[in-house]
Structures are given as C-alpha cells and as structure tokens.
C-alpha cells in the first residue's frame with residue numbers, strides 16, 4: 188500500500204472541504220491518480236526552479252500515494268533523482284515512476300511543454316520570476332535566475348491547490364481553476380507587473396519565529412533558501428508527532444518524536460548565514476525570562492491566546508499567518524499608528540469555543556455546564572488527570588468505537604488523547620465519525636503557502652519593500668481563483684479594548700524602541 192502511515196490526517200483535512208466525503212471513496216480517487224512533476228534542465232539550473240520543484244515534491248509526497256518525477260531532458264536527471272529520494276524519505280511506502288506513462292495530471296517546472304496521453308489529463312505550468320508567482324494552463328512559464336525562493340514556493344503551493352481542485356472536482360462545486368496567474372508578492376495583486384529591485388541576500392537581523400508547526404515549517408522552508416544572514420530564535424515547546432507529517436513540509440519520516448525547536452537548526456542548514464537559536468519553550472515562558480527587545484517576530488501559532496501573548500510582549504514589528512477553512516491569511520503590524528495591532532484582530536468576541544467544550548463534544552459528552560460531564564472534562568483538563576479505563580469505556584460507548592482504539596491513551600492525560608487521538612486522527616478517525624470531529628486540519632499546500640508569505644513579509648520589511656501604509660490583512664481562498672485585491676486595511680479595535688490603546692503599553696513600547 189503506497190498510502191503514508193500518517194494518511195488519516197490528510198483524509199481528515201480533505202473531509203472538511205469536500206462535499207459528500209467518504210473515506211473509501213476518497214482513497215479510491217487518490218489511487219486512480221498518478222500525479223506527475225516534470226522538470227527540465229533550465230529548471231534544474233535555476234535556484235527558483237529547484238525551489239518550486241522541491242516544494243512540489245514535499246507537498247505531493249505526503250498526500251498522493253502514486254507520483255511520477257520526470258526529467259524532461261538529461262539536464263534534469265540529477266535533480267530528478269534527488270527529488271525522488273526526498274519523496275521516499277517523506278513517505279517510504281510511496282510509489283514513484285520516472286516517465287509520463289500512466290500520469291493522470293502533472294505540474295511542469297521549466298520551459299518544456301508537455302502533453303499527457305490520458306484523456307482529460309491536465310498540465311499546470313508553474314514558475315516564478317523574482318517576486319512574481321507565475322502559472323499557466325497553456326504554456327510553460329519558466330523559472331527566474333534569482334535566489335528569491337518566495338514566489339517560487341508560492342507557485343508550488345498554487346499549483347498543488349489547482350491540482351487538488353482538478354482531482355476532486357466533483358466534490359468541490361465552486362472549484363474553478365486559476366487560469367494564467369502573475370501574482371506579485373510586492374503588491375499582492377494579480378497581474379501586477381511590478382518587478383521590484385534585483386534580489387540580494389537579505390540581512391534580517393535578529394528574528395524570532397513563534398511556532399514551528401505547519402505554518403512555521405513553510406516559513407522555515409522559505410528562509411532556509413533565502414540566502415539570508417542574521418539570527419533566528421526558534422520558540423517552540425513541542426516535539427514532532429507522526430500526524431504532523433501530513434502538512435509539515437520540512438519533516439521526513441525519521442523526524443517523529445524529535446524536538447521541533449532543535450530540528451529548526453537542521454531545517455535551516457541550507458542558510459549558512461543564519462545562526463539558529465532553539466528555545467524549547469512557549470512564547471510566554473520565553474518572553475518572561477527578561478526584558479527582551481524583539482525587533483521582528485514572525486507568528487506561526489494556532490491560538491488567539493498565543494498571538495495576544497506575543498503582542499503583549501511588545502515586539503517592534505510583527506507579522507502573523509493563519510489558515511482557516513480553505514483559506515489562508517497573513518497580517519503585518521506595528522504597534523502605534525491607526526492600523527490594527529496583532530491583538531486587535533484576535534480580541535475575544537465571545538464566540539470562540541473553549542477547549543473543554545471542544546473536547547467534551549468530540550468525545551460525545553454533554554457540553555453545557557453545570558452538567559456533570561462538562562464539569563468532569565474541565566477538571567481533567569485543568570489538573571491533567573490521567574484517563575482511567577472506566578473513563579475510556581465511557582468514550583468507547585459514547586462514540587460506538589472499539590475500546591482497543593482508546594487503550595493506548597490509558598493513564599495518559601486527556602489532552603493527549605484529544606490532541607493526538609482526535610485531532611491527530613490516531614483513534615477517532617473519519618472512518619468512524621468524520622463530520623463530528625471538530626479539529627481544524629488544513630491541507631499541506633495551505634499551511635505551506637501561509638508560512639512562505641509570512642517569511643516573505645520579513646524580507647520585504649527588512650528590505651524596505653513594504654510601504655508603511657500597506658493594508659494590514661491579506662486573505663486568499665485556495666479553493667477559488669485568486670482575487671484581484673486580497674488585502675484590506677484594518678483599524679484598531681473600535682471600542683478601545685486593546686492593549687495598543689492602553690497608555691502604559693504605549694509608553695513602554697515607545698521607551699523600548701525610542702519611538
């Protein structure tokens with residue numbers, strides 16, 4: 188079987204966006220396809236082309252059980268070989284071929300046109316030119332000669348997103364393909380001809396990256412290829428779990444159970460000019476150690492609380508990225524001025540569902556206090572109570588699943604059971620009760636693109652390529668064609684509730700950075 192052993196998680200991600208999802212049908216569709224990546228000598232010689240092909244393999248190999256990696260000419264043989272090894276390291280069970288024979292749809296990097304024999308087979312040409320992302324469904328777009336990895340990486344994600352729309356067209360009613368795309372990351376506008384200055388190795392100073400999850404992995408992928416110089420402090424308390432492989436683009440099968448912060452050093456080994464400082468801690472624990480000055484912080488966290496905590500530690504500048512449903516977003520913030528700070532856009536509005544309710548609901552317990560169920564769940568979460576057999580029996584009965592699936596979590600805290608078992612797809616998989624699982628699981632191309640755009644904000648900021656009055660928030664839906672204007676201004680919280688409107692915070696910020 189060529190399906191990866193962390194595949195349940197991909198199925199869960201797909202179940203959230205595909206109409207009429209059923210697990211067996213989903214696996215059947217995937218097994219009907221062999222997805223190709225074709226590259227030629229021009230792509231293999233270009234840093235941008237290599238970047239696009241590398242990320243395409245990192246995305247395909249963790250999702251499609253059958254792929255083909257094809258050298259269009261002898262100039263691409265060595266690179267294609269390297270990419271096949273990468274694919275096997277990501278999914279040791281993958282089936283890989285080396286010709287277009289049997290390929291159902293493919294992505295092409297380089298300048299060589301391709302035609303598939305299979306009826307209905309689509310060819311997507313992807314590439315980049317410095318800061319401009321390129322895609323065409325008709326003719327090759329080529330890859331630029333710069334060392335800029337950002338548009339090159341976004342191109343791979345965009346190609347993967349379009350491919351997903353093709354493969355699952357029947358279950359994605361609004362899935363129109365992007366046609367010809369020229370998206371400038373300088374303006375985040377489609378068909379914007381703005382070229383920008385020639386790319387040079389950016390000196391990013393001391394950067395802090397909060398979170399080495401799926402979005403952090405996308406950011407690290409881009410930074411590791413950016414030729415940047417500087418220091419990167421990686422703040423992340425967790426280790427890699429098997430289910431993370433579904434969308435962490437830097438991970439290979441052997442990384443499971445290693446510390447994410449420590450792995451960041453290995454992941455950044457391509458960027459010899461960047462010193463990586465791992466901090467195996469939460470942002471709160473890290474930031475409270477002393478009176479830090481955070482010149483620039485990249486936020487790749489998955490909770491509102493985490494983001495507000497970063498903003499409360501008063502970085503001079505912060506960029507943030509997220510995934511939501513089929514979309515992604517990136518935002519950039521200074522603390523003063525009229526534009527929203529990071530905390531402004533994550534202020535609690537009373538609609539955020541709390542953890543105890545999510546856990547109780549996922550495990551089939553009553554969720555409305557003071558029902559004993561929800562009070563018990565709250566107590567178990569607060570105190571880290573280990574799950575005893577009788578409690579697991581109740582879950583098994585609530586969810587109508589075999590107790591054997593739950594036993595690996597006996598005597599472990601409930602939060603482990605929820606995070607790894609439910610959200611990680613280890614026990615209550617979508618084959619049991621898909622629609623009720625509440626975990627938000629994005630597709631790999633979503634998280635990767637969010638992370639690359641996040642890292643791009645850093646380089647655009649240090650290079651002075653982002654205007655101060657650039658809109659704070661950019662949003663894209665990866666199941667629909669790119670919009671003409673994805674960015675919008677966002678003002679500070681209108682009720683004055685945010686810490687950026689608090690005179691004490693404003694004074695400390697001003698003193699810290701002499702503003």
Ligand SMILES: [Zn+2]
Nearest residue numbers: 528531685687
């Ligand atoms: Zn604010």
